[in-house]
């Protein structure tokens with residue numbers, strides 16, 4: 719596959735996958751998600767690769783979730799919501815090697831969920847994290863909620879979703895979203911050092927460890943697929959579409975005008 723929305727580099731046993739849509743803060747459209755799935759499979763099953771790094775192009779954003787300029791209702795591609803996010807989420811978990819999120823800017827919405835799903839997260843001190851679904855007419859019901867609660871605790875996860883605030887890197891580290899925060903200029907060296915440490919370990923032992931961690935939260939896959947079915951119906955409502963419209967018109971959303979119950 720020729721990638722339009724990604725950069726893919728293999729070097730010294732590390733595959734680096736970069737979402738390359740800086741003009742929309744590395745938001746993803748259906749094409750991007752298809753390419754990410756392909757790239758994770760490609761790196762994940764290549765025996766020469768020991769670690770996968772996921773990042774975003776430029777300094778502004780790691781990823782800001784679904785591209786709000788490319789949809790009104792369904793995202794128009796494959797999968798329950800027209801964006802095969804279920805497959806993307808599960809491939810990050812299923813590849814038998816550690817995946818590191820290199821977060822240099824905003825990890826927001828579906829972008830925060832991607833960083834969360836990576837095995838490890840290393841962030842620059844300029845990174846910011848948060849969910850925005852209820853502000854934008856969306857939600858990630860499954861890994862975005864239940865798995866987040868495992869990382870940061872129930873109270874904090876509910877705060878993150880209900881208030882849609884942004885959290886600086888040091889706060890994200892304290893709450894368990896991030897493994898390590900380093901000065902922005904040191905991010906690449908830190909990621910390279912973690913990759914080198916992992917490359918020196920037994921790949922089979924790492925694969926067994928990863929899969930045994932996964933086993934304990936595997937039921938969330940089922941919750942996610944039920945939740946996405948509901949989300950697909952929600953995306954067709956005027957209440958959800960108001961979120962996308964308001965973002966693109968650069969005004970606050972007026973959800974309550976469209977809320978029926």
Ligand SMILES: CC(C)(COP(=O)(O)OP(=O)(O)OC[C@H]1O[C@@H](n2cnc3c(N)ncnc32)[C@H](O)[C@@H]1OP(=O)(O)O)[C@@H](O)C(=O)NCCC(=O)NCCSC(=O)CCC(=O)c1ccccc1C(=O)O
Nearest residue numbers: 742743745782783784785786787824827828831854856858
């Ligand atoms: C990221 C921001 C907080 C940055 O704010 P700020 O610094 O003020 O910059 P802006 O001027 O807002 O943005 C700069 C520039 O980038 C464009 N942009 C930013 N984000 C997006 C985006 N997501 N889509 C399209 N474009 C984007 C922005 O329009 C500006 O360009 P201009 O040309 O100047 O207009 C802030 O930008 C922000 O909050 N962004 C929106 C984030 C967002 O709404 N994300 C989508 C959330 S919903 C979602 O991800 C769910 C979709 C989904 O995929 C999903 C569904 C179901 C289950 C799971 C998932 C999943 O996990 O992904």
